[in-house]
Structures are given as structure tokens and as C-alpha cells.
Amino acid sequence: MKKTTAINISETAKRTLQVEAAAINGLQQFIDHDFEQAVEIIARCAGRLVVTGIGKSAIIGQKIVATLNSTGTPALFMHAADAIHGDLGMIQQDDVVMCISKSGSSPEIKVLVPLVKSFGNPLIAMVGNTSSYLAREATLVLNTTVTQEACPNNLAPTTSTTAQLAMGDALAVCLIEWHGFTAADFAKFHPGGTLGKKLYLKVGDLSRHHQAPRVHLHSPLQEVILEISSKMLGVTAVLDEQEQLSGIITDGDLRRMLEKNIATDTVTAKDIMSTHPKVIQKDELAINALEKMRQHDITQLLVLEDKRYIGIIHLHDLIREGII
Incomplete structure (x- = not known):
């Protein structure tokens, strides 16, 4: 299609967003008793929420269904046109039906509504015309x-x-709070992708892929260098005689020590280690390890099981898993 008039693209885009933002803000006046009743009926129903619609409203319905399913409210989508050709069988006795329509008077909606009502299921209308056929026939609007x-x-x-x-989002969020749906619950339904990993992947899941570099307080410098080099993590833990964590040595600590031109033949791990190393428990979420690294501007943490040192989690582990 050929452009026929000059437009101000930025102004048109801003005006569009302003109009839509004002409309969303205006919805607050429509959060009424029917809305509250709709939340309660959906939350208490023993079945599912069956969402239906036609045209663009059908597409919105599919998104609402996806949001509900991912946040603990069982839902399914039934296209209004397909419903009258067999898909009505999707509706079960304990289900609640929600029909989405701007006009509330589409031919498919007028055919569908009496059929749904004949089943005896509660019918919620999400509608842009409260005088419409759909609004008049619905249980709640x-x-x-x-x-x-x-x-x-x-x-x-x-x-x-x-x-x-x-x-639909307002409805879903109310149902999230009604059911006390938590981040842990959310993780169960989102095991894939970066989002899922942030919610369930733990430090121990990553640190177990590495060897756990370690030396002791009186280990000579050569042993420290070999341990850091062989484990290829740029760091080693320093343990005392009781195998308790005493400190940490990084390749940066080695460079700074060598810059001092001191006699290296008598240097031990105790002489160059940093005390009070930054640690994290193996059962903490990996995303918490990332936050701790950012907070202290470091690239690795020592991993503990209670007080026992068991390994290393490195920034590269988080990058590899897509946490960053």
C-alpha cells in the first residue's frame, strides 16, 4: 500500500500509547462486585476456566489462558466458531466459561451463548458493550x-x-494471590529456558561439574600454583588441619605476590591467602550467586555444604547456563 500523506511517526506512536494507557487506567472504575465474584467463582471451581471468543478477542483469550495455566489456574481455550462444530465437548460439568468480545453481539457469540447456558455452567462476559446480548445473558460481566x-x-x-x-492480567494476578501461588510454584510450570533456570537452578547443580581445588595452610608456593593451574578455575581454597575453610588464593594474589620480589622458596599458602573468602551454600539459587558476585565485584564463590567446603561456582558457569 502506497503512503499518501506525510505523518509524524513519533507523534503517532506516542499518541497511540497515550490512548491505550488512558484506557487501561480507566478500567479501574470497572473493578466492581461482578469482578470480585468472577475471581471467587474461578478460584473455587472444581474444573477449569474455558475461555472463548472470535477474531482478535480469540487471540487475547489464548494469551489469558496461557497466563492462567502458568500461574496455577487451570484453563483452556475454545474458539467460538469451532465450538458450534463439536468443540463444545471441551466444556465439562464443573467448568466456568468466560466469553471475550468487544461488541458482545457477533453472530458466533449469539449462537454460542444459549448453548453454553444450556449446559448450566457459569458464564462470565468480558465485554466492551454492557448493553449487548452477551452482557445481558451472562452470569457476571x-x-x-x-x-x-x-x-x-x-x-x-x-x-x-x-x-x-x-x-485478563488483573484477573490472573488476583487468582495468583488467592491461591498463594509462589515463585517456587511458578518454577514447577517453567522448567525450561532462562526463566526456569533462574527459579530452580541451584549453586550445587553447577559447582559439582568442577573439581574442588584445595591446598592447606602450609602448602608451599609451588603446590599452590600447580593446584590453581591444574583445576583451571583461577582460584583455590585454603584449608586448615581440620579441613575447615581458612581462606582463598586467586591467580591475582599470586601476581601481586610475585610483584613484591620476595623470596618465593619459603612462601606458603598462609602467607598469600585472603581471609574471610566470599562463600555461598550449595542449596542457594544460582541467581543468588550472581547477585553476590556483582555485589562484591568478583568472578567466583566458594561453595559450602553447611560449613564444609565442597567446590567453586564461577561466573562462566552462570553465563553458560544463560543466567546472565
């Missing part, structure tokens, strides 16, 4: 009325679908 679309012709679903999406 979630009002997503907007004054205008961001589209310059006031036709393409833009502001209206944004409002539906935001109302």
Missing part, C-alpha cells in the same frame, strides 16, 4: 468498555484488545 480505538479510523481493534489483555 467484566466491563472492558473503551471510548475509542487507537486506530485513526476508530476501527481496528487496538485499544479494546489492550483493555481485554489488561483485564
Whole structure:
């Protein structure tokens, strides 16, 4: 399609965002008794929330279903057009149905609503016209009325679908709090990808892939160098006679010691180690190790099991796993 008029792209984009932001802010006035009842009905139902719609509202419905499923509320999507050709069988006795529509009067919606009601399931309408057929027939109404679309012709679903999406998020967040859904619960449903790893991957899962470099307080310099070099982590722990952690030596400590031009034949680990090394427990989340490294501007932490030294977690481990 050929461009026919000059536009100010930045101004158009900003105006679009302003219109949609105002619409979302305006939804606050529609958080009423019906909304509260909808949250309670969904939270208490023994089945699932079946979300349906047509056109752009159907796409929004699929996103809402995805959000609900990932946050502990069982949900499924049923396309309104397919429903009347067999997919109505998706609705079970204990389910709640939510129909999303801007107009509330689409032909498919008018056919679908009586069929859903004949099953006896509660019907929630997320609708942009509270005088519509869908709103009149529904058990509860979630009002997503907007004054205008961001589209310059006031036709393409833009502001209206944004409002539906935001109302769906409000519903989902209320259900998260209702069920006391935690980050640990979230991790169970998101085991893949970077997000999942941040929620479940632990320090011990990474440190076990390394050898645990160690020397003792009176280990000579040559032994310290060989241990750091052979384990290829740029660091070694220093243990006392009872195998308790006393300190840490990094390759940086070795360089600084050599710069002093001191006699190296009598140097032991105790002479060059840093006391009070930064440590982390093996059962802590790997993302916590990253935060600790950033806080102290270091690239590795000594890993403990209670008070016992068991290994190293390095910044490269976190990079490799996509935590960073």
C-alpha cells in the first residue's frame, strides 16, 4: 500500500500509547462486585476456566489462558466458531466459561451463548458493550468498555484488545494471590529456558561439574600454583588441619605476590591467602550467586555444604547456563 500523506511517526506512536494507557487506567472504575465474584467463582471451581471468543478477542483469550495455566489456574481455550462444530465437548460439568468480545453481539457469540447456558455452567462476559446480548445473558460481566480505538479510523481493534489483555492480567494476578501461588510454584510450570533456570537452578547443580581445588595452610608456593593451574578455575581454597575453610588464593594474589620480589622458596599458602573468602551454600539459587558476585565485584564463590567446603561456582558457569 502506497503512503499518501506525510505523518509524524513519533507523534503517532506516542499518541497511540497515550490512548491505550488512558484506557487501561480507566478500567479501574470497572473493578466492581461482578469482578470480585468472577475471581471467587474461578478460584473455587472444581474444573477449569474455558475461555472463548472470535477474531482478535480469540487471540487475547489464548494469551489469558496461557497466563492462567502458568500461574496455577487451570484453563483452556475454545474458539467460538469451532465450538458450534463439536468443540463444545471441551466444556465439562464443573467448568466456568468466560466469553471475550468487544461488541458482545457477533453472530458466533449469539449462537454460542444459549448453548453454553444450556449446559448450566457459569458464564462470565468480558465485554466492551454492557448493553449487548452477551452482557445481558451472562452470569457476571467484566466491563472492558473503551471510548475509542487507537486506530485513526476508530476501527481496528487496538485499544479494546489492550483493555481485554489488561483485564485478563488483573484477573490472573488476583487468582495468583488467592491461591498463594509462589515463585517456587511458578518454577514447577517453567522448567525450561532462562526463566526456569533462574527459579530452580541451584549453586550445587553447577559447582559439582568442577573439581574442588584445595591446598592447606602450609602448602608451599609451588603446590599452590600447580593446584590453581591444574583445576583451571583461577582460584583455590585454603584449608586448615581440620579441613575447615581458612581462606582463598586467586591467580591475582599470586601476581601481586610475585610483584613484591620476595623470596618465593619459603612462601606458603598462609602467607598469600585472603581471609574471610566470599562463600555461598550449595542449596542457594544460582541467581543468588550472581547477585553476590556483582555485589562484591568478583568472578567466583566458594561453595559450602553447611560449613564444609565442597567446590567453586564461577561466573562462566552462570553465563553458560544463560543466567546472565
